[in-house]
Amino acid sequence: MPYSRRRFLHLATGTGAAAFLAACAGPGGSSDPTSASGGPISFAHWRAEDKEVFEQIIKDSGLAVRQDISPSNDYQSTALQKIRGGTVGDAFTAFRGAQFLEIAKAGISTDLTSKALVQKYEPNLITAGAQDGKQLGLPYQLVFNTPLANRDLVTETPKDWDGFLALLETLKGKGLTPIAWPGGDAANAGQLLNVMVVNNAPADDTLGRIETGEAKVTDDWFLTVLKQYQQLAPYFQKGATGTGSDAALALFAQGKAGLLATGSFQVSGVRKLGATFPIDLLAPITTTADKARYEGVFNATFILGVNAKSSKQDAAQAWLDRLSDPAVAGVYANGTAQHVTVKGVEYTNPDLKALAPWLTKKTALAPRFQFSNLDVRGAVENAAVAVVGGKSPEEAAEAAQKVVDQKK
Amino acid sequence: MRSSRSLYLFAVPALILYGGFFLLPAAQGLRYATTDWDGYSPTFRNVGAANLTDVVTNDDLFRHALTNNLKFLLVVVLGQTALALLLAVLLAARSRGSTWLRALFFLPTILSSVSVAFIWKFVYDPNFGLANALLRAVGLGRFESSYLGNESTAILWVAVAQIWFHAGQMMVVYIAGINQIPDELYDAAKTDGAGRWQQFRHVTWPMVAPATTLVVAYTTLQSFKAFDLILGLAGNPPRSGLDVLATRIYSTFANSQLGYAAAESIVFMAAIALVTFLQNRAARTVHG
Numbered sequence: 290m291p292y293s294r295r296r297f298l299h300l301a302t303g304t305g306a307a308a309f310l311a312a313c314a315g316p317g318g319s320s321d322p323t324s325a326s327g328g329p330i331s332f333a334h335w336r337a338e339d340k341e342v343f344e345q346i347i348k349d350s351g352l353a354v355r356q357d358i359s360p361s362n363d364y365q366s367t368a369l370q371k372i373r374g375g376t377v378g379d380a381f382t383a384f385r386g387a388q389f390l391e392i393a394k395a396g397i398s399t400d401l402t403s404k405a406l407v408q409k410y411e412p413n414l415i416t417a418g419a420q421d422g423k424q425l426g427l428p429y430q431l432v433f434n435t436p437l438a439n440r441d442l443v444t445e446t447p448k449d450w451d452g453f454l455a456l457l458e459t460l461k462g463k464g465l466t467p468i469a470w471p472g473g474d475a476a477n478a479g480q481l482l483n484v485m486v487v488n489n490a491p492a493d494d495t496l497g498r499i500e501t502g503e504a505k506v507t508d509d510w511f512l513t514v515l516k517q518y519q520q521l522a523p524y525f526q527k528g529a530t531g532t533g534s535d536a537a538l539a540l541f542a543q544g545k546a547g548l549l550a551t552g553s554f555q556v557s558g559v560r561k562l563g564a565t566f567p568i569d570l571l572a573p574i575t576t577t578a579d580k581a582r583y584e585g586v587f588n589a590t591f592i593l594g595v596n597a598k599s600s601k602q603d604a605a606q607a608w609l610d611r612l613s614d615p616a617v618a619g620v621y622a623n624g625t626a627q628h629v630t631v632k633g634v635e636y637t638n639p640d641l642k643a644l645a646p647w648l649t650k651k652t653a654l655a656p657r658f659q660f661s662n663l664d665v666r667g668a669v670e671n672a673a674v675a676v677v678g679g680k681s682p683e684e685a686a687e688a689a690q691k692v693v694d695q696k697k
Numbered sequence: 698m699r700s701s702r703s704l705y706l707f708a709v710p711a712l713i714l715y716g717g718f719f720l721l722p723a724a725q726g727l728r729y730a731t732t733d734w735d736g737y738s739p740t741f742r743n744v745g746a747a748n749l750t751d752v753v754t755n756d757d758l759f760r761h762a763l764t765n766n767l768k769f770l771l772v773v774v775l776g777q778t779a780l781a782l783l784l785a786v787l788l789a790a791r792s793r794g795s796t797w798l799r800a801l802f803f804l805p806t807i808l809s810s811v812s813v814a815f816i817w818k819f820v821y822d823p824n825f826g827l828a829n830a831l832l833r834a835v836g837l838g839r840f841e842s843s844y845l846g847n848e849s850t851a852i853l854w855v856a857v858a859q860i861w862f863h864a865g866q867m868m869v870v871y872i873a874g875i876n877q878i879p880d881e882l883y884d885a886a887k888t889d890g891a892g893r894w895q896q897f898r899h900v901t902w903p904m905v906a907p908a909t910t911l912v913v914a915y916t917t918l919q920s921f922k923a924f925d926l927i928l929g930l931a932g933n934p935p936r937s938g939l940d941v942l943a944t945r946i947y948s949t950f951a952n953s954q955l956g957y958a959a960a961e962s963i964v965f966m967a968a969i970a971l972v973t974f975l976q977n978r979a980a981r982t983v984h985g
Contacts, residue, residue: 362933366951373737391953395737473846475932528823531846533932536822663934663952664758671936678848692757 329353330604333371333378335364336591338557342624349620350611352604354380362476365663373397375598380605383426383592385417386658387666392594398425399595399602406606406613414630417654418592428589429612429621431628433553433647434483434655435585436468438571439564442547446571448578450517457524460547467524469546471537472674479657479670481550483586484572485514487653497659499669500697506669506690507683515672515682517575522677530678538562552588553647556640557626568640570647585647588655589630668692729959736955748960759961761937762945763968765852769941770920770972772856777916778909780864785871786897799872803865810862814929817858821845821930845930848938855930855939859923867912874908875901910980917976921969942968 330353332343337358347354357377359367365384369391372378381397383389392398401407402424407415410427418426442465447453457467471477486496489510498504505511526532526540534551541549542562548571549555556568572585593612595605611617618631623638628648636642660666672689676682730748734741752759784802788795805813820827821844829841844854878901886896924943931939934948942965949958 366933366947369737369953391735394735473843473932475934475936526824527841528829528843528846530848531821531823531843531851533818533822536825540824663948667934667936668758674936675848678843678846688757695751695755695757 329355330379330599330601330608331355331357331377332380332608333357333359333364333368334382334591335359335361335368336382336625339621339625342621345624346611346617346620350608350617352608352611354608365476368392369395369397372596373598375596375600378596379599379601380608381594381596382429383594384658385428385588385590385592385655387661387663389417389426389592390420390661393420393425397594397597399597399606400425401427401595401609404606406610409613409615409632410630411632414589417589417658418594426592426594427609427613428592428630429618430554430591431587431589431630431648433570433585433587433644433652434480434657435552435570435572435587435647435652436481436484437541437549437551437553437555437559438569439541439544439547440567440569442544442566443569443571447574449574449581450576453573454520457521457547461524466526466540466546468521468526468548468550469532469537469540470525470529470550470677471532471534472525472530472677473532474534474537475667475670477534477537477551478674479666480552482514482670482673483653483655483657485517485575485673486656487583487586488574488576488581489514489517490656493653493656494659496656496669499693500660500662500665502694502697506672506693507686512682512686514575515676515686517573518673518676519682521573525677530674553644554627556644560626560640567643570644582651583653584650585652586655587647587652588658590658662696664696665693668696726959726962729956730963732956733954734956735953736950737953741956744956748957749963752957752960752964758937758940759942759945759964762940762942765939766921766941766968769852769856769859769923770917772853773859773920774913774916776856776860777864777867778912780860781867781912782871782905782909784864784868785875786901788868789872789875799865799868802868805862806866808862810925811929813858813862814926817861818845818930820858821854845939848936851931851936851938852941855923855927858930859920859926862926863916863919867916870908870912871905874905878904906980906983913976913980914973917972918969921965921972 332354334356335358337360340356340358343356365388368378368381368383368388372381372392373395381392383392400423402422407424407427414431415424415428417428418424442460442463443456445456447456460467470481487493490496491510495504495510499506499511522529526537526546537546537549537551538555538558539562540546542559542564544564544566549559553570559568570585572583574581574584593609595602595609599605612621613631615631615633615635618629619634619636621627622629622634622636622641626638626640628636628641628644636645657666657670660669668689672685675685675688731743731745732741733744733748788799788802819825823829823841823843823846826844828844832838832840842850845851882900882904883896886900891899922943923941924947927935927939927941927944928947931944933944934940934951935944940948942961946958946961946965949961
């Protein structure tokens with residue numbers, strides 16, 4: 290049959306129309322049931338550093354799982370919109386606090402309360418995944434948002450604020466950077482606030498009450514926190530407010546800094562940079578010894594969930610079942626140097642063994658995740674950064690409170 | 698007559714695309730700006746002009762972002778235009794060396810914003826960075842800075858990175874403009890005894906006026922829409938010293954306040970329209 294230009298145009302128009310209609314089908318449109326139920330499920334998370342360990346677990350399990358990984362800050366910003374479409378994140382993870390609450394509110398999390406896998410977790414460590422009496426997610430990682438200490442350089446553990454400052458002075462006297470702090474990295478700069486707040490705050494939930502207006506950034510207890518940041522400023526590395534996470538990590542890993550003010554989730558990063566010194570956790574006790582309620586801070590995060598909008602919920606739950614198996618959770622924990630909330634896991638990683646005593650210490654749930662409004666959280670955390678940058682605590686607190694009043 | 702009417706049908710596909718991908722979303726944006734919609738709930742409340750009023754009168758974060766954006770715009774428009782013109786004047790002559798140098802200065806333009814952000818993050822790092830190392834090497838260690846960590850000047854350092862990123866692109870526009878200038882004009886200027894500066898001032902500068910208008914207009918839009926470079930350098934969300942309008946809107950959207958983000962977008966568009974209008978007026982005044 291001869292092909293005229295007109296026939297070619299008809300063909301092109303028909304193909305274009307078909308493509309257009311197919312594109313319009315998208316999420317929410319009718320779809321081919323075989324493609325909906327076939328193929329790998331999408332596992333959405335932000336831990337690029339855990340990719341290889343997850344790949345190993347996927348391979349061993351024989352399940353068809355594809356990892357959809359975004360950088361943590363992007364994940365915080367965009368995961369909800371991506372997951373609610375149902376094409377990404379059949380199984381997904383959420384940060385504790387604002388993101389988990391938003392996802393729960395959007396009705397994306399499947400209720401796992403009656404599922405057998407819930408029994409495999411330590412009950413007191415998965416409360417962050419519950420909402421309105423339902424277990425909507427399972428916090429998987431147990432991390433300590435408590436500064437890391439190089440035990441070759443930091444041999445003592447001060448029990449009060451004055452002792453902590455004396456330790457920093459000693460380190461500085463030796464020509465070391467006492468604390469490496471990534472003040473230029475919004476996500477990690479705020480980790481230090483956790484330990485600075487827990488013993489200063491009148492109650493465990495006071496930081497979160499700033500958002501509701503029941504507490505203020507200008508309250509005496511928070512001004513104390515800011516004044517202590519002012520005292521810490523000379524002990525941070527040069528240009529602390531402009532230092533990124535990688536640079537702070539490098540300072541610590543190279544043995545140039547005594548403490549790294551982030552948390553246990555960076556232990557594997559420190560090791561990857563070649564550090565061989567013993568690592569411990571050391572929180573500044575911001576009060577006198579007798580008034581200190583906590584020795585450090587922990588967080589139960591990386592909250593696993595099954596997407597209620599997914600057409601592959603059974604497969605997604607099978608993946609969560611797999612991750613909840615103590616042996617598999619052990620592979621994840623030892624492979625990533627992070628504790629998990631699953632019961633009966635055997636830790637063989639030397640760093641996890643070394644930090645195991647912290648599992649039974651008096652630690653508080655990380656307060657910075659009490660905020661549900663990210664602008665409010667940013668304003669409060671930035672007040673501390675501003676103080677280190679030279680602003681007076683009173684001025685920084687007033688500026689932050691103004692933003693809180695506008696945004697709450 | 699009938700056949701000429703049928704010609705209008707040819708515009709229909711374009712109109713459908715324009716309506717579907719521009720007019721409809723713009724109208725939806727206006728609608729959302731009057732609501733408290735979070736971006737996913739099935740219901741929302743109408744709040745009238747409250748969002749717009751708040752954005753304009755009661756939002757320090759937005760005000761900081763606007764101020765930063767204007768500072769960024771000013772530095773980038775002046776710096777990038779001046780540098781691009783300087784490079785174009787120096788490299789307009791056709792020689793092997795200038796071709797290589799043009800390619801060299803154009804090179805950053807083809808990099809992705811994320812790569813550029815990584816490069817400049819390394820340059821600005823206070824402890825391991827190139828900038829402080831250079832200062833120390835030449836005995837100017839007292840001028841070491843925390844760069845992006847300095848709340849009042851951070852945005853200016855980002856502007857420097859932006860200028861490095863795009864000056865080469867604008868240089869090409871200027872070179873095209875300079876190459877259009879007839880040699881006779883320079884010959885006449887030389888005959889009148891004009892030196893190089895006078896030739897530039899009385900021949901090159903007036904003759905590249907159309908290119909300057911284009912460069913300034915493009916750079917202005919580019920500066921307002923700077924987003925990925927800022928996020929790459931400052932992290933997400935950026936601190937108020939590095940926040941600009943585009944990143945502020947993104948943060949509000951990420952904070953599940955779609956209605957408020959839509960209101961911010963409207964003010965953002967108005968700001969771009971106002972600056973562009975003022976620039977056009979200024980260009981008309983300068984170039985006649």
